[in-house]
Amino acid sequence: MKRTIETIEGDTTGVSYSIPVYTVSGARSDTAPSAYLQAGLHADELPGPAALHFFLEMLREAEAEGRVLGAVTVVPHANPIGSSQYHFQKMEGRFSLGTRDNFNRAHPHLERPDQALLPVDDTSMSADKKLKWRLAKLSLGHDIILDLHCDDESLNYVYIAEELWPQTQDLASCLDADAVLLWSGDADQPFESAALAPYLGPDYKKILQEKLVVSTIELRGQRDVDRTTAHLDARRLFNFLVARGVIEADMGVSPPKPYQGPVIPLLNIDMLEAPVPGIILYHVDPGSEVEEGQPLVTLIREPGNPDRDVTLTAPQAGLILTRRSHRYTRSGDALLKLLGSKPSATGKGSILEN
Numbered sequence: 001m002k003r004t005i006e007t008i009e010g011d012t013t014g015v016s017y018s019i020p021v022y023t024v025s026g027a028r029s030d031t032a033p034s035a036y037l038q039a040g041l042h043a044d045e046l047p048g049p050a051a052l053h054f055f056l057e058m059l060r061e062a063e064a065e066g067r068v069l070g071a072v073t074v075v076p077h078a079n080p081i082g083s084s085q086y087h088f089q090k091m092e093g094r095f096s097l098g099t100r101d102n103f104n105r106a107h108p109h110l111e112r113p114d115q116a117l118l119p120v121d122d123t124s125m126s127a128d129k130k131l132k133w134r135l136a137k138l139s140l141g142h143d144i145i146l147d148l149h150c151d152d153e154s155l156n157y158v159y160i161a162e163e164l165w166p167q168t169q170d171l172a173s174c175l176d177a178d179a180v181l182l183w184s185g186d187a188d189q190p191f192e193s194a195a196l197a198p199y200l201g202p203d204y205k206k207i208l209q210e211k212l213v214v215s216t217i218e219l220r221g222q223r224d225v226d227r228t229t230a231h232l233d234a235r236r237l238f239n240f241l242v243a244r245g246v247i248e249a250d251m252g253v254s255p256p257k258p259y260q261g262p263v264i265p266l267l268n269i270d271m272l273e274a275p276v277p278g279i280i281l282y283h284v285d286p287g288s289e290v291e292e293g294q295p296l297v298t299l300i301r302e303p304g305n306p307d308r309d310v311t312l313t314a315p316q317a318g319l320i321l322t323r324r325s326h327r328y329t330r331s332g333d334a335l336l337k338l339l340g341s342k343p344s345a346t347g348k349g350s351i352l353e354n
């Protein structure tokens with residue numbers, strides 16, 4: 001296994017960022033599929049980096065035994081810019097402080113999977129844009145591209161493009177995902193849509209249908225970082241690469257079963273927003289099954305004056321997927337995601353939140 005460092009020049013003199021990248025070339029890389037795993041693009045989402053820490057141990061062991069067949073690239077923490085952004089003792093890992101852009105939006109879309117389309121010189125770009133191009137360069141050409149994220153407080157779920165469903169249901173099955181969110185379009189160009197974009201042309205139909213796996217994986221909530229969970233996620237990712245023939249199994253691994261969990265188009269997701277500011281009292285947890293009209297959240301607008309409380313109810317029956325980790329909301333902020341069985345009356349469709 002090779003460890004190399006990608007360097008991103010910062011926006012001011014004397015500042016640069018280092019990204020460790022681990023690669024295994026693969027014993028049969030001419031025929032076996034290749035894989036790219038990345039985590040920490042939102043720098044403060046750490047279940048993914050912790051899982052890749054243990055995944056790399058498994059990969060080293062497999063490599064030593066000659067069981068890594070396809071080329072594997074792993075970027076365990078992709079965003080040192082975000083990690084360095086501390087504001088009043090809190091990491092701002094989601095947005096670039098320099099440009100105010102979300103690190104997982106506005107990734108460059110290429111017409112075809114061709115390294116020649118990447119910029120030769122990135123010196124005039126802001127550091128966050130350089131990072132996005134660099135990740136495009138590192139991931140381009142792999143058959144399996146997985147981007148590990150997490151939500152605030154959440155179940156374990158994955159985003160998959162409609163073009164890749166149902167042929168990638170083995171991913172959801174291996175990860176034991178609580179839900180699959182099917183998306184289409186490219187509204188705000190997250191990394192995942194940029195990784196898929198080069199294969200949408202007619203020349204790449206076969207790759208799209210037979211080999212390509214691209215997904216954003218939400219490994220529960222921000223505080224779900226512990227040894228047992230990280231090890232479990234590492235093993236599940238490893239087993240998926242075994243199922244796809246990137247790695248040879250060290251013991252009997254049964255092939256993944258068809259995915260049995262909910263598969264929900266983004267249009268069916270109700271993002272509950274706060275109509276007023278206040279203290280958030282949740283009536284439900286991620287994983288709660290709710291009926292239409294059931295109370296979900298009470299907002300205390302003015303402590304001591306219950307007449308001003310506002311209680312929000314479920315707009316339709318469904319499953320609570322996520323909720324926020326903070327307990328005070330401004331008006332207009334999102335409070336939770338509910339997976340419904342029919343389109344949301346207020347659904348945003350292509351992208352859920354910024």
Ligand SMILES: [Zn+2]
Pocket residue numbers: 042045104149150
């Ligand atoms: Zn994220």
